[in-house]
Each structure stands twice: as C-alpha cells, then as structure tokens.
Amino acid sequence: MKPNKHKLTHSAEREFGGALGATCIPVFLPLTVLYLLSVCRSPAASVLQWPPPLPPTAHLWDPLAVVLIVGWITLQSFLYLLPIGKVSEGLVLRDGSRLKYPINGFHALSITAVLLIVCLWLGMPHGYLFELILPLAVCAIGVSYLLSMYLYIRSFWAPQHALSLGGNTGNPLYDFFMGRELNPRIGDFDLKYFCELRPGLIGWVVINLGMLMKEVELRGSPSLAMLLVNGFQLLYVTDALWNEEAVLTTMDIVHDGFGFMLAFGDLAWVPFTYGLQAMFLVVHPQSLSTLGAAGIILLNDLETIATATGKHLLVSGWWGFVRHPNYLGDLLMALAWSLPCGMSHILPYFYVIYFTILLIHREARDEKHCRAKYGLAWDTYCRRVPYRIIPYIY
Ligand SMILES: NC(=O)C1=CN([C@@H]2O[C@H](COP(=O)(O)OP(=O)(O)OC[C@H]3O[C@@H](n4cnc5c(N)ncnc54)[C@H](OP(=O)(O)O)[C@@H]3O)[C@@H](O)[C@H]2O)C=CC1
Numbered sequence: 001m002k003p004n005k006h007k008l009t010h011s012a013e014r015e016f017g018g019a020l021g022a023t024c025i026p027v028f029l030p031l032t033v034l035y036l037l038s039v040c041r042s043p044a045a046s047v048l049q050w051p052p053p054l055p056p057t058a059h060l061w062d063p064l065a066v067v068l069i070v071g072w073i074t075l076q077s078f079l080y081l082l083p084i085g086k087v088s089e090g091l092v093l094r095d096g097s098r099l100k101y102p103i104n105g106f107h108a109l110s111i112t113a114v115l116l117i118v119c120l121w122l123g124m125p126h127g128y129l130f131e132l133i134l135p136l137a138v139c140a141i142g143v144s145y146l147l148s149m150y151l152y153i154r155s156f157w158a159p160q161h162a163l164s165l166g167g168n169t170g171n172p173l174y175d176f177f178m179g180r181e182l183n184p185r186i187g188d189f190d191l192k193y194f195c196e197l198r199p200g201l202i203g204w205v206v207i208n209l210g211m212l213m214k215e216v217e218l219r220g221s222p223s224l225a226m227l228l229v230n231g232f233q234l235l236y237v238t239d240a241l242w243n244e245e246a247v248l249t250t251m252d253i254v255h256d257g258f259g260f261m262l263a264f265g266d267l268a269w270v271p272f273t274y275g276l277q278a279m280f281l282v283v284h285p286q287s288l289s290t291l292g293a294a295g296i297i298l299l300n301d302l303e304t305i306a307t308a309t310g311k312h313l314l315v316s317g318w319w320g321f322v323r324h325p326n327y328l329g330d331l332l333m334a335l336a337w338s339l340p341c342g343m344s345h346i347l348p349y350f351y352v353i354y355f356t357i358l359l360i361h362r363e364a365r366d367e368k369h370c371r372a373k374y375g376l377a378w379d380t381y382c383r384r385v386p387y388r389i390i391p392y393i394y
C-alpha cells in the first residue's frame with residue numbers, strides 16, 4: 001500500500017501554540033515532571049528554590065524501573081484483552097462505521113487490586129516505589145516517546161478516513177504532537193482507548209498506595225491526610241473506570257488523534273504528577289483536625305454530573321447554571337485533594353493550578369467544536385447561560 005501524505009488540517013486551525021508549541025512542549029513537559037518530583041522530595045519543597053534540587057543522573061536510572069514499567073503495561077494489556085464485561089460501540093466515524101470497545105476497565109482495576117493485595121501479603125516492599133519514582137518516571141517518558149514515534153510512522157499507512165482532522169498539517173513536529181491517526185489499532189486492540197484509562201490512571205493509584213506504605217514504614221501508620229488523598233483519588237479513578245463507556249464521547253476519543261500529547265499525558269503526566277500530594281506528604285507530614293477533614297470530605301463529595309451527549313442542548317438544571325458544570329465540580333474536587341496537605345507550600349496545589357489551565361483551554365476547544373456543530377443554537381445557549389465554568393466569574 002502507498003503511504004498517505006494527506007493534509008487535512010488548515011494551518012490557521014493549529015492548536016497548542018502551533019508548530020512552536022508542539023516543538024517545545026515535548027521537551028518542556030517531561031522535564032517538568034522530573035523537576036516536580038525532585039522538588040516534592042526535597043526538604044524545602046519550594047518550586048522557587050534556587051538552585052533547584054536537581055538529582056544526580058545516577059538517580060534517574062534503574063533497570064528495575066524498566067522491568068516494572070514493561071511488566072505493568074503487559075499486565076494491563078492482558079487484562080484489557082480478557083473476554084469479560086460488555087462490548088460497546090463508539091460514535092459513528094467519517095466512513096459511517098462504528099468501532100467496538102471492551103468495557104472492562106473496572107474489572108482490570110479490581111483484578112489489579114487483588115493481585116496487589118496478594119503481593120503485599122507475600123511481603124512485597126511496595127513503599128520502595130518512593131525510592132524508585134524518578135527512574136520510573138524517566139522510563140514512562142521514554143515509553144511515551146517510543147509509542148508516539150511508532151504512532152506517527154504507522155499513521156502513513158492508515159486510510160484517509162482514519163486520520164484525525166486536527167493532526168494532519170504536513171508539519172512533522174506538529175503532527176507528531178497532535179497525532180495523525182484517530183483510532184490506531186493493532187487488530188482489535190485500540191491503543192488510544194487502552195492508554196486513556198488503564199496503565200496511567202490505575203498506575204496513579206498504585207503509586208499513591210506505594211506512598212502510603214512508605215509512610216507506614218517511616219511512621220508506623222498512615223496519617224489522616226494521606227488516607228484522605230489516597231481515598232479521594234481512588235474514588236476518582238474508580239468512578240472513571242466504572243463509567244468507562246462515557247469516555248467514548250469525550251473529545252480525546254472523538255476528535256483528537258493519538259500522538260505525543262495523549263501518549264505522554266496518559267502514560268507519564270497523569271501517573272507521576274496527579275499524585276504529587278501523596279508524595280509530598282511522605283516527606284512533609286501534616287496534622288489534620290477531624291473538623292478540617294470533615295470540611296474537606298464535604299468539598300470532595302459535591303455532586304458531579306455525567307457527560308452530556310444528547311442532540312438537544314440542555315439549558316436548565318446544572319447546564320443552565322454554567323456551560324461546563326462538570327468542569328466546576330472536577331475543579332472543586334481537585335481543591336479537596338490538595339487541602340489535606342495544608343497551606344504552607346504551593347507544590348501540593350500543582351494539580352489544581354494545572355487543571356484550571358487545562359480546563360480553560362479545553363473549554364475553548366470544546367466551544368469551537370460546539371459553535372461549528374450547533375451554529376445559531378449555540379449562540380442562543382451562550383446568551384442564555386453566559387458563564388462558562390464559574391458562575392459570575394468566568
Ligand atoms: N482529570 C483530568 O485530567 C481531566 C478530566 N476531565 C474531565 O472529563 C469530563 C469530561 O470532559 P469533556 O469531554 O471535556 O466535556 P463534556 O463531558 O462536558 O463534553 C462536552 C460535550 O458535551 C456536549 N454539550 C455541551 N454543552 C451541552 C448542552 N448544554 N447540552 C447538551 N450537550 C452539551 C457537546 O457534545 P455533543 O457535540 O455530542 O453535543 C460537547 O462537545 C469533565 O468532568 C472533565 O472535568 C477532562 C480532561 C482532563
């Protein structure tokens with residue numbers, strides 16, 4: 001078959017700062033992950049300290065990390081392929097077909113939990129993940145680079161209707177970053193769907209548990225703050241996997257190609273930055289009053305809303321309040337995950353700050369899609385519901 005060279009994206013439609021952004025982000029973000037992990041483990045834990053607490057290169061590499069990362073992805077791939085759970089269809093594609101997806105992420109999480117309990121019972125030193133965190137992150141970053149290169153190369157043999165509309169400009173760096181192919185598959189194995197919810201998201205809570213075990217090693221029992229952070233984030237991941245089908249309608253699956261942005265985001269960014277709070281607590285224990293804990297639990301328990309995918313725009317209820325009430329709920333939860341770490345450092349608030357930026361940017365991208373899709377109806381909706389995420393503010 002002849003390799004495709006289609007350009008489907010107009011240069012004016014480039015996102016993430018265009019070619020310059022797509023060149024800088026793959027260098028800058030992996031370094032940010034390593035920097036944040038190093039700062040988090042340093043006694044001062046200050047993002048502004050100078051000189052920054054950079055680890056010696058010997059601390060960045062450990063062959064055990066390679067074994068663990070490869071073993072982890074292999075285990076999750078095997079669980080993905082298990083013929084359990086239902087099979088659902090995605091949205092209709094440009095060629096009129098619909099892909100089938102296994103809905104067994106919650107099973108994968110449950111089986112992983114059982115395996116972990118058995119390993120802990122056999123005496124596995126799970127707290128060692130704390131020592132191994134930098135080599136693990138380096139290895140995950142390496143895997144995301146290799147995967148993105150494979151995805152970019154193989155996309156040239158994909159039929160035109162299988163290419164994403166946003167990642168085909170003809171500029172190799174931009175297309176590598178955004179992803180050329182929409183739903184790359186090896187047989188029935190959907191690489192993007194697998195990466196979106198399995199190795200990174202489940203990996204995140206397994207790392208969190210490692211931090212809890214490290215705290216037990218150091219102080220004899222887990223602190224209330226550590227239990228809250230672990231509990232909240234486990235709840236979030238469990239909810240994502242329980243409602244796995246909902247991911248089939250998100251812009252990541254429907255619009256975005258599979259390139260460096262999602263491969264790195266899923267495999268390295270999520271597991272190694274979303275759980276910074278637990279890592280912070282290992283080195284910087286916080287005492288939390290029962291009253292404080294109760295307040296934080298209330299904040300985390302605010303009702304959240306499932307994805308809206310109806311053909312009619314909702315103008316009442318939560319969607320009549322602001323245009324993205326689910327973003328607002330997610331942001332309030334993110335705040336609740338950081339509050340157990342106290343107010344003395346900004347680092348545990350990294351996730352809330354990053355997530356606010358991500359959601360403001362995501363809202364703008366979604367707005368563009370909706371305006372193009374719904375036209376005048378969308379303008380009417382925007383007039384009826386003027387605030388995007390935070391009532392009376394934004
Ligand atoms: N933790 C993390 O890192 C991340 C978490 N998230 C979370 O994922 C969740 C899903 O996010 P996302 O996919 O961006 O957004 P939504 O689930 O809100 O989906 C947006 C889509 O909903 C539809 N829609 C929008 N407004 C209306 C309306 N008034 N009535 C009916 N349908 C409407 C449109 O789809 P259509 O064209 O089908 O009508 C729109 O494209 C959110 O809770 C978000 O916070 C997201 C990114 C990262």
Ligand SMILES: CC(C)=CCC[C@@H](C)[C@H]1CC=C2C3=C(CC[C@@]21C)[C@@]1(C)CC[C@H](O)C(C)(C)[C@@H]1CC3
Pocket residue numbers: 029196197201236239240247250252261262264265266269270
């Ligand atoms: C910094 C960088 C390169 C960003 C890439 C962004 C990704 C980290 C995020 C894009 C969309 C995501 C979603 C989730 C995790 C983060 C990424 C991959 C998500 C799986 C989290 C759990 C939610 O319940 C969700 C399933 C709705 C969500 C989907 C989008």
